[in-house]
Amino acid sequence: MREIGAVVFPGFELLDYFGPLELFGMHKDAFSQVVLAETTGPVASTQGPRVAVDRTLAKTERTDILLIPGGPATRHEVDNPELIGHLARLAETAEIVATVCTGSALLAKTGVLDGRRATTNKIAFDWVAGFGPKTDWQRRARWVEDGRYVTASGVSAGMDMSLAVIARLLGEEAAGNAARWAEYEANRDPDHDPFAPDA
């Protein structure tokens, strides 16, 4: 049983977060889900709906799969040293560190993506890349796996990235089942990126 420590901050993007949690949630026997935040009160998404917090980041010593969503609010959160500090600390010992969309800016800011391949959403690409000058940013990729760091492109790409993580941890059949049960026409090819600038 692995714990998904899914981080929220005010203004997070709904689908970056709940798309992956839907698909991991198809295998409840393998993954538990914990909503992590700096504070205990409900955290509002950029769209409006608020999620209740299960545990603060400060009280979280370790989590197995660290999930970091994006959203317009990452523009503020990259300058939040408390949040970046918690992400840096949890990334050190997590089995998998997964980002979606501009969540990769927050992870890049910790420095752990230095020397690694990564991607991010295609509209805010250059802004994100600026936080990881030593990262080998991939402009055409649905998602990128570099060891335990798995970075997805924009919003919906987090679902395809999650299936890749499920396949790695539980096997291809488990990933295929998660997609089928969600009636999701998955993109299982990390190089298929119709949203890349040259696509």
Added chain:
Amino acid sequence: MREIGAVVFPGFELLDYFGPLELFGMHKDAFSQVVLAETTGPVASTQGPRVAVDRTLAKTERTDILLIPGGPATRHEVDNPELIGHLARLAETAEIVATVCTGSALLAKTGVLDGRRATTNKIAFDWVAGFGPKTDWQRRARWVEDGRYVTASGVSAGMDMSLAVIARLLGEEAAGNAARWAEYEANRDPDHDPFAPDA
């Protein structure tokens, strides 16, 4: 400005709910989002994460777009006369009533789908159809629009259904933009249903 009254109940399915809210949320100038439930406390999804409630159903006189997700818990909620009563009442005056997955069982139970075309998810199809014996259930459909009633197939299909509603209300360009900004490879053809039993 239209209000999306998005209903939750304990055990709702995350992506049924947040997939549509992500895409509607791309047009904040056109749609506001309100989380509706029977009770005021946070409501747990079937996957675990809990959503905070903005307003009770009892205090909701009317909403513009009534969104009803599914999830395994619909098996209990079809026998919850308070919830079904609220859905029946709000469906009467809503501009659009949209269901995802087994959310259509709840709507069928109100009787408003009698004599109308509708669909639902493909794994629980026969169970759902039993709640609407006078409904013309479509076994092969990504989503079905019959007047103001718009019913989607399983889980992810709610996103394609949402784009159809956005296209109807705001135009094709707005729907295309919502998908593109979310890097979502949309299925814009309601008859393309790779999850239908004969597909």
